[in-house]
Amino acid sequence: MSEVTRTVVVRSLPLPRKVFRVLVELEGMYRNMVEQLVLYAVRNELTSFTRLKALKYRELRSLYPQLPSHYAYTACQDASTRAKSFSRLKKEGLAKRDYPEVRKVSIWLDDHLWRVRSLTSIEMATHRGWIAVELEPHKQFWKYVNGCWELASEAKVKLNKKSRRAIIFLTFKKSFEVYKPRGFITVDVNENHVAVLVDGKVYLFETGFRDVVLGYYYRRKRVQERYDKLYGVNCRVGRKILRKLKERKEKSDLKWKLANIIVRVAKERQYAVVLERFGKNPGKEMVDHVNDKQLRHRIYQASFKGVQKAVEEKAMEYGAPVIHVNPRSTSKTCPMHNAKIIYSNGSRVGKCSKCGEPWHRDVVACYNLLLRARLGNGSTAPSLGGLKGGLNLDGSPVPLGSTAAHDPTTVTRALWARWKSLGATNKHELMRMSI
Numbered sequence: 001m002s003e004v005t006r007t008v009v010v011r012s013l014p015l016p017r018k019v020f021r022v023l024v025e026l027e028g029m030y031r032n033m034v035e036q037l038v039l040y041a042v043r044n045e046l047t048s049f050t051r052l053k054a055l056k057y058r059e060l061r062s063l064y065p066q067l068p069s070h071y072a073y074t075a076c077q078d079a080s081t082r083a084k085s086f087s088r089l090k091k092e093g094l095a096k097r098d099y100p101e102v103r104k105v106s107i108w109l110d111d112h113l114w115r116v117r118s119l120t121s122i123e124m125a126t127h128r129g130w131i132a133v134e135l136e137p138h139k140q141f142w143k144y145v146n147g148c149w150e151l152a153s154e155a156k157v158k159l160n161k162k163s164r165r166a167i168i169f170l171t172f173k174k175s176f177e178v179y180k181p182r183g184f185i186t187v188d189v190n191e192n193h194v195a196v197l198v199d200g201k202v203y204l205f206e207t208g209f210r211d212v213v214l215g216y217y218y219r220r221k222r223v224q225e226r227y228d229k230l231y232g233v234n235c236r237v238g239r240k241i242l243r244k245l246k247e248r249k250e251k252s253d254l255k256w257k258l259a260n261i262i263v264r265v266a267k268e269r270q271y272a273v274v275l276e277r278f279g280k281n282p283g284k285e286m287v288d289h290v291n292d293k294q295l296r297h298r299i300y301q302a303s304f305k306g307v308q309k310a311v312e313e314k315a316m317e318y319g320a321p322v323i324h325v326n327p328r329s330t331s332k333t334c335p336m337h338n339a340k341i342i343y344s345n346g347s348r349v350g351k352c353s354k355c356g357e358p359w360h361r362d363v364v365a366c367y368n369l370l371l372r373a374r375l376g377n378g379s380t381a382p383s384l385g386g387l388k389g390g391l392n393l394d395g396s397p398v399p400l401g402s403t404a405a406h407d408p409t410t411v412t413r414a415l416w417a418r419w420k421s422l423g424a425t426n427k428h429e430l431m432r433m434s435i
């Protein structure tokens with residue numbers, strides 16, 4: 001069994017002025033608490049929620065006796081999460097200042113602070129008692145409410161002062177049974193491609209995530225420079241235009257689409273999905289040709305982590321088991337001879353130093369991931385979870401097809417963006433990779 005959680009964002013109807021004022025007051029107090037806590041936590045190098053709560057709970061209660069007591073808990077949770085991510089950024093040298101800034105606030109609610117009133121309304125505990133908030137349900141909301149999803153006890157609320165609405169972040173949970181895998185589908189993620197090995201064939205899906213990130217980065221930079229010159233740094237017109245550049249959406253739509261294709265293929269064949277196990281900070285090596293730290297981080301997040309996470313989530317939803325294997329030098333060894341593959345000056349195609357066979361980098365990586373998932377030995381032991389008994393780990397050789405050119409089938413973004421599964425392959429014409 002595994003559990004998947006999804007966040008669904010739903011707006012309230014425009015709230016009566018009186019009600020909205022109470023929420024604004026509540027938000028103000030909550031913000032103050034979080035600001036104080038974050039400052040305290042960072043100053044004292046505290047990131048544990050329990051420690052923070054133990055040290056500050058009484059003080060918060062006496063500061064805001066009119067607030068329901070559980071806001072002191074959730075503010076501590078909120079603050080410790082912020083302190084944690086700040087200290088992580090700081091370690092990586094990505095933090096811009098010495099102390100984290102509490103800019104955007106959403107009020108964290110636990111089971112004592114809100115409850116469901118009807119299918120389309122909730123109630124929130126405030127310093128003025130319980131307040132009813134009518135929701136404006138949408139298609140996705142109904143999908144979760146009517147499906148077999150369970151509403152989690154925690155929620156978050158943001159306020160939109162312009163429209164006098166509350167924005168509510170609801171969490172839905174669902175448990176899944178994981179099937180016993182009959183084989184493997186391996187996924188090798190890199191900056192602009194995702195290579196997938198299914199039944200002896202490697203498909204190279206173009207994602208272009210690096211280019212998306214870089215493209216937006218340069219466009220933003222150009223806009224920023226132009227408006228900074230015209231109207232001063234961080235002016236309103238400039239900010240408005242920057243908001244319109246919708247990088248995030250473009251990346252995430254594609255990411256989910258691709259994850260869907262991969263996991264559907266796995267599900268159809270009852271295969272386990274094999275992914276690389278990312279270390280603590282692999283982004284640095286993988287994107288080491290980019291000098292800008294922030295940019296490197298973003299490319300890594302978008303291209304590697306984003307795709308991995310999407311595949312993992314989809315896998316859970318479909319009940320497909322996921323196996324993580326050691327990614328170390330997967331593209332450097334010939335999977336047939338265990339010999340080094342030599343790549344000359346930045347080429348993606350190398351030669352096995354023993355047999356002289358040409359290998360495409362991403363194909364090698366996929367086969368080595370498969371090999372490691374199958375062998376699951378020693379240093380490369382995969383995390384099989386409770387599935388070990390069900391897997392046939394006989395260590396049989398990698399089912400390499402012909403020993404002809406090991407080149408992948410490239411699938412352009414325009415093509416796979418319309419796919420639902422790999423089953424569509426035969427109907428469309430594929431471009432062969434020209435080496």
Ligand SMILES: [Zn+2]
Nearest residue numbers: 334337352355
């Ligand atoms: Zn070889």
